[in-house]
Amino acid sequence: MSAATLSFSTKARRTPESPISYFMEKAIGNPNLISLAAGLVDSESLPAGPVARAMAEILNDPKAAKAALQYGTTRGYLPLLEKIAGHIATLDGTTAQAMGISARDVMVTTGSQQLLYMLSELLLDPEDIVIVESPSYFVFHSVLAGTGVRVVSVPMDDDGMKTGELEATLTRLDAAGELHRVKLIYTVDYFQNPTGRTLSVERRRDFMRIVHAFAAKQRILVLEDAAYRELRYEGPELPSLKSLDAGNRHVIYAGTFSKPLSPGMKTGYAIVPNDLVDHLIRLKGNHDFGSNNLSQYVIHHLIANGEYAKHVETLKNVYREKRDTMLNALQAEFADMPEVHWTKPRGGMFVWLTMPTAIPTTPGGAFIENSIREGVLFIPGEFGHVDDRGPVPKTEARISFGDAKIPQILEGIKRLRKAAGAAAP
């Protein structure tokens, strides 16, 4: 009927296809597949009982039911916003007031992903500069690609982003007359996706010192993606960058109930500097004028009745055991391959594996093909990197203990070892 093909927007044409779909499809035929690739949460511990009870209580109360099933506001359910401000302050060992935040600075989003997207839309024009850790969360890379910005990476080590390198990078950009284009620094500072690494206390203080020092010349915002923060299995609670941001000026703190409660309710939130929050809410008005209201009521209910806190404690035990299983299995299976090493995350759900140069993790390579044949899936590490500092590492992999059950983790690591053995030259 029509010969004309569709033409897409400049932005759409900049947005790459998900790098994951290629081998997800390759793997789909294998019913015995063990996926250490997906970012799913542990299915067995999902809070069906508490959610069912909260739903019943809300829906059997005529007034609450009417409000929860009706449109909410774009910003989110006010009592939930208040709980969130208090909750994050408590994690930081202080009060919302002392942190300089209130419900007025909080907004609800459809998972924290929506915050990442909207913030990019609100701030970024092509040729702007965004600073990320290397490696970083690959879905955010895809969002950034859509905006046409220049992504500048800062190396990490086991203490998270190297703040010395961050400072050097900003100084270099300043010298090049490009500081005014630097709009955002993105960090997943707790149990990072993909590496499992956490920004140390010293680095946190240094990070904010740097941001504050450059603020006289350029107000650089920090997107602190704290999605995994509450899944902490050992070590002390660390102060958020937000808590070190006196005056609530620089840090957008992105949190979510997907990891510590249930991704099926897809409810995230952000704590946002005062002069930014209304702009984000206006943009959200155009996106959807508010996330799922019923889920916001349920989550508020679960925080208020203490079930949320209880659930997080349960989850920590569940994931700690799975993490230990994975780390022990790696230790056992790869004992004879000392060139293989991996991170030891103190929380979250990801371990970052580095293979020897001879066993690249590249899509299409022998290791990944063998893995798929053996029935185990990982995420090639290169998807987490950008190439602003030269060729990206080709020997890394993200493996997750999120959804795999303990016997699957054990078997999955066995299969990885087999695949690696067969791939070794």
Added chain:
Amino acid sequence: MSAATLSFSTKARRTPESPISYFMEKAIGNPNLISLAAGLVDSESLPAGPVARAMAEILNDPKAAKAALQYGTTRGYLPLLEKIAGHIATLDGTTAQAMGISARDVMVTTGSQQLLYMLSELLLDPEDIVIVESPSYFVFHSVLAGTGVRVVSVPMDDDGMKTGELEATLTRLDAAGELHRVKLIYTVDYFQNPTGRTLSVERRRDFMRIVHAFAAKQRILVLEDAAYRELRYEGPELPSLKSLDAGNRHVIYAGTFSKPLSPGMKTGYAIVPNDLVDHLIRLKGNHDFGSNNLSQYVIHHLIANGEYAKHVETLKNVYREKRDTMLNALQAEFADMPEVHWTKPRGGMFVWLTMPTAIPTTPGGAFIENSIREGVLFIPGEFGHVDDRGPVPKTEARISFGDAKIPQILEGIKRLRKAAGAAAP
């Protein structure tokens, strides 16, 4: 600490502040306010019982609970997508197969608003052209403003968009060498927001004839916003533009469960041409990688067990009575002002009022200020117009019988009459 102010993206700077906030804030101080402005649905009839039972059944079934509380796919819950394809085909008196659609062409969105937003993002660059009805849904105008497109309006009458004018507009754009910039025609073709008007059968056929005739030169997509379709209180079911789009080539059908079920579950959907759907899903992957999964399970459950269909029948009776109340009240109160006229919608929740020239509905004008003082709120009609054809009408208003209770509707129209009387010169 920092003197630097924030700089926003070009897109953000193009996006206007919501025109509504100004007088919403003015009105907030009045506890006796009757809002005929809001697009809320009827609170009393929200399906608390059916949703509570569906939630309990899903959450008490361990397998279903785990799936519903876990991440879903970006596209949406497959059994729900299948139900949607069948449901729309049934409304159109046919089968999905006969319509040339399947679950593969359906996607779930966070309300239909998200579809409007993402489609605009996917297709539109600055200087592209989008054709809308005049007046049209003002939130979509705000989305379009963000994209930097040129909005070209086509007049309506009681049979909806004047298709003769549509054809003349496209012919004119073609002659001007601008047809290649025409990417989208937007129509709310059932019980339109804001006018309550419906595109007639003859116009529907003519509309698609025109789109197909121009397709040899330019594939123009049609965004059929059918948000109110199921709230039909009289007259026959009319065929969707989608059902008249042989080969599923031109029409994106946007539907929602917000109006016929519950906005608190914020679940919309779209039926999309084959070569477009994966692009939209990829974009949604960056936005949020999937809308609320739990609500999708609940809605599927309610469709499967027949509760959804029953609820829609109940709603029709509820809204029909409210509509009749509003129309009768207008008739009674404005009997002595024969220059005032209004639409008689056969469905939906909006009546479009036209006041005499001497009583403009403009924000800041005497009528609206009197109304706020009397305690009744409406939406000024000018927000629904764009000025591509000269100055926009200043005497129209959208009034809704959605959420107001019957006594409030009666009192609200009385107050409107008082405000109009006091505003008349």
